[in-house]
Amino acid sequence: MCAAGVAEAGTGTFIYAGCSPSKYQPGTPFEANLESLLTSITNAAPNGGYNTFTAGANGTGGGPAYGLYQCRGDLDNGDCAACVRDALGQLGQVCPAAYAASLQLEGCYVRYDSSNFVGTPDTAMVYRKCSTSVSSDGGFLGSRDAVLGDLQQGVVNGxxxxxxxxxxxxxxxxxxxxxxxxxxxLGQAVGQLKGTCGTALAADVYLAQCYVRYWANGYYFRPTQVDEDQDRAENVRGLATGQV
Incomplete structure (x- = not known):
């Protein structure tokens, strides 16, 4: 199985976001802790592709905030930092004053919450996208299954x-x-992908803690075929929070 470069797309391309319905009030301890958390994420991104943070969880700050970021595994630190800055900027616009929020760009992912989610197993489906173009060609399906099998079994360093x-x-x-x-x-993601997208020429499935994507050469990132009116996309699960 040969490794392949990720298809050409800007790291800042928006994929999905989720926001809790409950909002925090300005001037609260949670707002201060969240600002501290997001600053820590911004400062850490130039030094590595993944990290987790807490703010105000020592019992003295009130309203603790928990968060993380992760960049796509092929990005260097500079591109990772730029993507995370972009993601945090978009997150503030898409989910203003939300107690919990997440946002996935092509090149990175950011999430925060008022409850500690870090390290808690979670394989719920968050987002899926299936191309409307399909193929029953045996060669295509064989290649697709070979790629998915390789991805499922051969992930190194995540x-x-x-x-x-x-x-x-x-x-x-x-x-x-x-x-x-x-x-x-990844096994659950592959199962969801095959079950929900069938013989689509391209498909993405994002679970809470992993994702799997595939595409036929020359298809996936053509602008006329990633428009929402041509491909079926669904943000499956919004974020919940213990705050009311």
Missing amino acids: YKVSSSGSVQGVAQCLGDLAVADCATC
Whole structure:
């Protein structure tokens, strides 16, 4: 199985976001802790592709905030930092004053919450996208299954790209997942992908702690075919929070 480069797309391309319905009030301890948390994320991103943070959880700050960021595994630190800055800027616009929020760009992912979610197993489906163009060609389906099998079994350090024939794919797990947990998450993602997208020429499935994507060469990132009116996309699960 040959490794493949990730298809050409800007790291700042928006994929999905989720916001809690409950909002915090200005001037509250949670707002101050969240600002501290987001500053820590911004400062850490130039030094590595994944990290988790807490603010105000020592019992003295009130209203603790928990968060993380992760960049796509092939990005260097500079591109990672730029993507995270972009993601945090968009997050503030899409989810203003939300107690919990997450946002996925092409090149990175950011999330925060008022409840500690870090390290808690979660394989719920968050987002999926299936191309409306399909193929029953045996060669395509064989290549697709080979790519998905390789991604499911061969992820190293949480990230892998793969190709077979006309199909390319990429998979990634959150940085704190153990190898066995990553494999379990990817197995569920592949099952969801096949079950919900069938024989689509391109498909993405994002679970809470991992994602799997594949596309046929020359298809996935053509602008006329990533428009929402041509491909079926669904933000499956919004964020919940204990705040009311």
